[in-house]
Amino acid sequence: MPANLTPQYFEAERRFKSATTPEEKIQALEAMLAVMPKHKGTDHLQADLRRKIAKISEEAEKKYATSRKNFNIRREGAGQVALTGLPNTGKSLLLASLTNVKPEVAAYPFSTKSPNVGMMPFENIQIQLVDMPAINMEEARVWSNSVLRNADLLAIVVDLTNDPVRQAEATLEGLEEISVVPYKPGVDNSATGLRERRAFIIANVGDLDIDDEGINALHTRFNGRLDAIRVSAAEKQNLEELKRQIFSRLNIMRVHTKSPGAKVDLSDPVILPAGATIKDAAEAVHKDFRSGLRYAVIWGSGKFDGQRVGAEHVLRDNDVIELHV
Numbered sequence: 001m002p003a004n005l006t007p008q009y010f011e012a013e014r015r016f017k018s019a020t021t022p023e024e025k026i027q028a029l030e031a032m033l034a035v036m037p038k039h040k041g042t043d044h045l046q047a048d049l050r051r052k053i054a055k056i057s058e059e060a061e062k063k064y065a066t067s068r069k070n071f072n073i074r075r076e077g078a079g080q081v082a083l084t085g086l087p088n089t090g091k092s093l094l095l096a097s098l099t100n101v102k103p104e105v106a107a108y109p110f111s112t113k114s115p116n117v118g119m120m121p122f123e124n125i126q127i128q129l130v131d132m133p134a135i136n137m138e139e140a141r142v143w144s145n146s147v148l149r150n151a152d153l154l155a156i157v158v159d160l161t162n163d164p165v166r167q168a169e170a171t172l173e174g175l176e177e178i179s180v181v182p183y184k185p186g187v188d189n190s191a192t193g194l195r196e197r198r199a200f201i202i203a204n205v206g207d208l209d210i211d212d213e214g215i216n217a218l219h220t221r222f223n224g225r226l227d228a229i230r231v232s233a234a235e236k237q238n239l240e241e242l243k244r245q246i247f248s249r250l251n252i253m254r255v256h257t258k259s260p261g262a263k264v265d266l267s268d269p270v271i272l273p274a275g276a277t278i279k280d281a282a283e284a285v286h287k288d289f290r291s292g293l294r295y296a297v298i299w300g301s302g303k304f305d306g307q308r309v310g311a312e313h314v315l316r317d318n319d320v321i322e323l324h325v
């Protein structure tokens with residue numbers, strides 16, 4: 001099938017060829033992608049452009065990361081969650097309500113130009129939240145791209161009183177421009193050059209969502225694709241449930257190790273991906289443990305507390321284990 005590329009496409013391609021900086025190159029490639037007719041005949045070309053964009057941004061990110069130390073935001077705590085979305089949806093106020101950081105909250109758009117990072121306490125762990133500049137803000141692009149592409153979880157923040165479906169779609173488009181798509185079980189994106197991230201919608205300004213109109217519209221539109229949770233950052237509504245959901249969407253678990261005979265310290269768990277085994281826990285604690293491990297004693301997911309289990313035993317959140325070498 002012929003691609004039927006338009007004059008605008010060739011114009012953007014010409015800009016790409018004469019571009020000198022990564023930002024110019026990415027912008028031109030994104031323009032090529034945007035004006036290209038989307039049909040079977042351009043599938044390959046689309047994937048090819050996305051791969052180019054991903055490659056150039058990765059190279060640029062690496063360069064920035066070495067020249068400007070705080071370009072990549074170092075992951076701290078149990079996981080990194082990026083709050084992304086259009087301007088004025090309450091991202092900064094959410095950060096302020098969930099952590100002890102006090103970012104600038106403003107009734108005008110684009111108030112967040114640089115990252116605000118805070119730690120959100122959840123039970124016995126801390127989860128890192130990154131309040132991102134609005135997804136459509138050019139100055140912050142290379143910086144934001146790197147965080148959005150690498151965060152453990154993307155929280156798409158929308159304002160329920162202002163056509164939240166359109167806002168969520170615009171944010172998803174912004175993400176797709178940098179080749180990021182929400183992870184969906186059973187969908188294989190490996191051939192497309194797209195990067196999958198866990199994602200969900202924080203439906204904010206719930207205090208003003210009269211008759212549930214906004215939240216219902218989101219559920220109808222994204223049913224089965226993206227979950228939405230209604231909260232109010234201003235009125236602190238449903239924030240405890242939000243924290244629980246953030247934790248469960250990170251798909252991690254807490255494992256407590258103790259020495260034989262000692263009391264367990266529940267305040268400093270090892271964080272492992274869901275589904276991890278005794279062997280993974282042993283390796284996380286100390287790499288020497290892996291080969292030398294004879295058995296473990298477990299409280300929690302064993303058949304009974306104090307049961308002896310082997311290296312392949314699959315752990316559960318908040319298990320307590322004793323490793324014997």
Ligand SMILES: Nc1nc2c(ncn2[C@@H]2O[C@H](COP(=O)(O)OP(=O)(O)O)[C@@H](O)[C@H]2O)c(=O)[nH]1
Binds near residue numbers: 104112231
């Ligand atoms: N009524 C109400 N207003 C909110 C809520 N969250 C944020 N706002 C207001 O929305 C505006 C934008 O908030 P901000 O956090 O700066 O948005 P950001 O641009 O996404 O970081 C501010 O005036 C906030 O006070 C909420 O849950 N309810």
Ligand SMILES: [Mg+2]
Binds near residue numbers: 093104105111112
């Ligand atoms: Mg802000």
